[in-house]
Amino acid sequence: MTTHDCDHIHPDDPNAEEVVRISCVRHTYEDGTSVHLCGLDFLAHRGKRVAVLGPNGAGKTTMLYHILGLLKPQEGAVSVFGVSPSEEWASIRRRVGVVLQNVDEQIISPTVGDDVAFSPRQYGLPESEVRERVDRALGLLGIEELADRVPHNLSGGEKRKVALAGALVMDPELLVLDEPFEGLDPKSRQSLLDLLERLARERCMTVVLSTHDIDTVPEFADFAYVLAPGGTIALRGTPEEVFANAHVLAQGNIKPPILAELFSRLRQRDPSAPATALTVDEAADALDAWRRC
Ligand SMILES: Nc1ncnc2c1ncn2[C@@H]1O[C@H](COP(=O)(O)OP(=O)(O)O)[C@@H](O)[C@H]1O
Numbered sequence: 001m002t003t004h005d006c007d008h009i010h011p012d013d014p015n016a017e018e019v020v021r022i023s024c025v026r027h028t029y030e031d032g033t034s035v036h037l038c039g040l041d042f043l044a045h046r047g048k049r050v051a052v053l054g055p056n057g058a059g060k061t062t063m064l065y066h067i068l069g070l071l072k073p074q075e076g077a078v079s080v081f082g083v084s085p086s087e088e089w090a091s092i093r094r095r096v097g098v099v100l101q102n103v104d105e106q107i108i109s110p111t112v113g114d115d116v117a118f119s120p121r122q123y124g125l126p127e128s129e130v131r132e133r134v135d136r137a138l139g140l141l142g143i144e145e146l147a148d149r150v151p152h153n154l155s156g157g158e159k160r161k162v163a164l165a166g167a168l169v170m171d172p173e174l175l176v177l178d179e180p181f182e183g184l185d186p187k188s189r190q191s192l193l194d195l196l197e198r199l200a201r202e203r204c205m206t207v208v209l210s211t212h213d214i215d216t217v218p219e220f221a222d223f224a225y226v227l228a229p230g231g232t233i234a235l236r237g238t239p240e241e242v243f244a245n246a247h248v249l250a251q252g253n254i255k256p257p258i259l260a261e262l263f264s265r266l267r268q269r270d271p272s273a274p275a276t277a278l279t280v281d282e283a284a285d286a287l288d289a290w291r292r293c
C-alpha cells in the first residue's frame, strides 16, 4: 500500500482536489416536505474526513442520497469526481463505497463472505482476487470469523461491520457512511474511528459521514458541516471552528459536546480556566497544565 500525504489539504486551498461539491440543492418529497441544502456549499476534498452534523430530520440522509445519485437535484448542482452522480453514476460507482443507515437493506447474500464478495464478483474479477479482497476487507474490520455466518442472524453492530467490509472491498476513493456508529458498542466504535483515520491517512480516502452524535466529531472529522432543520448548511469548519459557534449550534438544535459544556462552566466559575478541549486527552492535558500554574 502506498502512503500518501493528505495532511496539507485545506478546503480553501485552490489546489486541493475536490471530490464532492453540493451547491444549493433542493429536494421536495412527494408529500411536499422540502429540504434545501443551501447556505454554504458542501465540499469534501481528497483524503479528508468530513462530518455532516444535524438533528434528526435536518436533511443529512437527503444530502448523502444526492452524493450517491439516488436522488436527482431538482434545483442546484451536485458533483462527485467532477460528474453529476444522478446522471453518470456508472462512471464513478467503482470509486465510491457506501453504508446506508439501514444496513438490513444492504446485506442480501446467504453468507457474510458471499455478501462482501458481491461487488468484486459483479465487476467480474477472478475468483482468486475476489477471495483475496474479501479476506482483506473482513480483516480490516476484524470480523474474519463471521465469514460463514448467515447475515440475518447477526447483531446490529456486526451487520454494520459486514456492510462496511462490503463498502471497502473495492478500495473506494470515497466512502459515504450514514450514521455509522449506530448499534456499535464503545470498543467497535473506537475501532471504526481508528480505521477511518487510517484509511484517510494511508490511502487518501475521502470519508463523508453523517451523524447526530456531536461527541464523535472531534475524534473523527477534519471538517464538519452543520445542517439546521430544513437543510440549511449553517456552518462549516474544523471541529474547533464549529464548536466555537455555540449560538449557531443552538439555533440548529444541536447540543454542544459535553467537554465544550464542561469547560464553558469552568470558565464561568473561574475565568482563568482553559479554553475548550475537544478530546478527553486534550482536556486532561489542559486541566493538568491549569492545575500546575
Ligand atoms: N421519503 C420521504 N418522504 C417524505 N419526506 C421525507 C422522506 N425522506 C425524508 N423526508 C423528510 O425530509 C426531511 C429530511 O430527512 P432526512 O434527510 O432523512 O434527515 P436526517 O437524515 O438528517 O434525519 C425530514 O423532514 C424527513 O421527514
Ligand SMILES: [Mg+2]
Binding pocket: 060, 061, 062, 101, 178, 179
Ligand atoms: Mg438520516
